Every structure is written in structure tokens, then in C-alpha cells.
Amino acid sequence: MERFNKDRSRSAARRFKADISAIIYDSLVHDVPKHKVYGLIKREIANFASKNPGISFRERGLLWSTSLRMHSLCAKQAYLGLKKSKRAPTYQERVEMRSKSAFEAIKVHLIDGRELSKSLLYVENRLEAQQKEAQIREMLGEHIFFL
Numbered sequence: 001m002e003r004f005n006k007d008r009s010r011s012a013a014r015r016f017k018a019d020i021s022a023i024i025y026d027s028l029v030h031d032v033p034k035h036k037v038y039g040l041i042k043r044e045i046a047n048f049a050s051k052n053p054g055i056s057f058r059e060r061g062l063l064w065s066t067s068l069r070m071h072s073l074c075a076k077q078a079y080l081g082l083k084k085s086k087r088a089p090t091y092q093e094r095v096e097m098r099s100k101s102a103f104e105a106i107k108v109h110l111i112d113g114r115e116l117s118k119s120l121l122y123v124e125n126r127l128e129a130q131q132k133e134a135q136i137r138e139m140l141g142e143h144i145f146f147l
Contacts, residue, residue, distance in 0.1 A: 004128050004131035012051040013121075016120065019044050019047075052127055059122075063123065066115060074105040074106055081102075081104070082102070
């Protein structure tokens with residue numbers, strides 16, 4: 001039986017968090033429609049699940065809802081700065097204003113926030129627990145006991 005690789009799982013979780021942050025940041029700066037953002041988030045969850053086999057539908061749903069909540073919170077916080085950027089005289093200034101307000105929102109909710117990290121840690125712990133339970137069942141099935 002294959003052992004659970006915690007380092008690989010943590011690496012995938014860090015990449016997932018960074019990619020979700022990048023998706024949300026780009027969507028706020030470049031005014032990407034929600035359906036495209038949701039598709040990118042769904043693809044990122046599928047990529048994370050492929051690196052961590054054994055993720056249940058419920059755990060994918062947890063990551064999905066947490067990611068959408070983070071997108072919504074960041075969009076709400078950055079709204080005022082994004083609205084002010086429409087009055088910028090040049091495109092460069094507009095993008096700069098949008099990127100500043102988007103980064104502040106990302107920083108508060110994703111970089112310093114703990115909600116997405118908690119969800120990822122929950123998924124990692126469930127995967128590890130499932131792996132350990134499978135190993136115990138396998139050992140009990142072989143009737144091997146040592147003191």
C-alpha cells in the first residue's frame with residue numbers, strides 16, 4: 001500500500017492557495033467575468049485533487065465554497081478602489097489603482113487570512129486519517145500483531 005506523502009500534499013496545498021490568490025487578483029485587476037473565474041477555480045480544485053488522490057466530493061465542495069467566499073469577500077473589499085479607478089485619466093493609472101486595491105483585499109483575506117488555509121489543512125488531515133485507517137484495516141486483515 002502506498003504511504004501518504006505529507007510533503008507532497010502540503011506542497012500541492014501551498015500551490016493551490018497561491019493559484020487561487022492569483023486567479024482572484026487577476027480577476028479583480030482585469031475585470032474578468034465571474035463565470036470565467038469560477039471555471040478557473042474549478043480547474044484548480046481538479047488539479048489539487050489529482051495531486052492528492054482520495055479527496056471526496058464533500059472535500060472538493062468545501063474547497064469550492066471557501067474559494068468562492070474568498071472571491072466574494074475580496075471583490076467586496078476592493079469595490080471602492082475599483083470604482084475610483086474608472087476616473088483615472090490614463091489606462092496605466094487605472095490599472096495601477098485597480099492593482100493596489102485588489103492587492104490590499106487579497107492581502108487581508110488570503111495572505112493574512114486563515115479561512116482557506118483551514119480548509120486545506122482539514123482536507124490534508126482527512127486524507128492522512130483515511131490512509132492510516134486503510135493501513136490498520138490491512139494489518140488486521142493479515143492477522144499480524146506485535147507487542
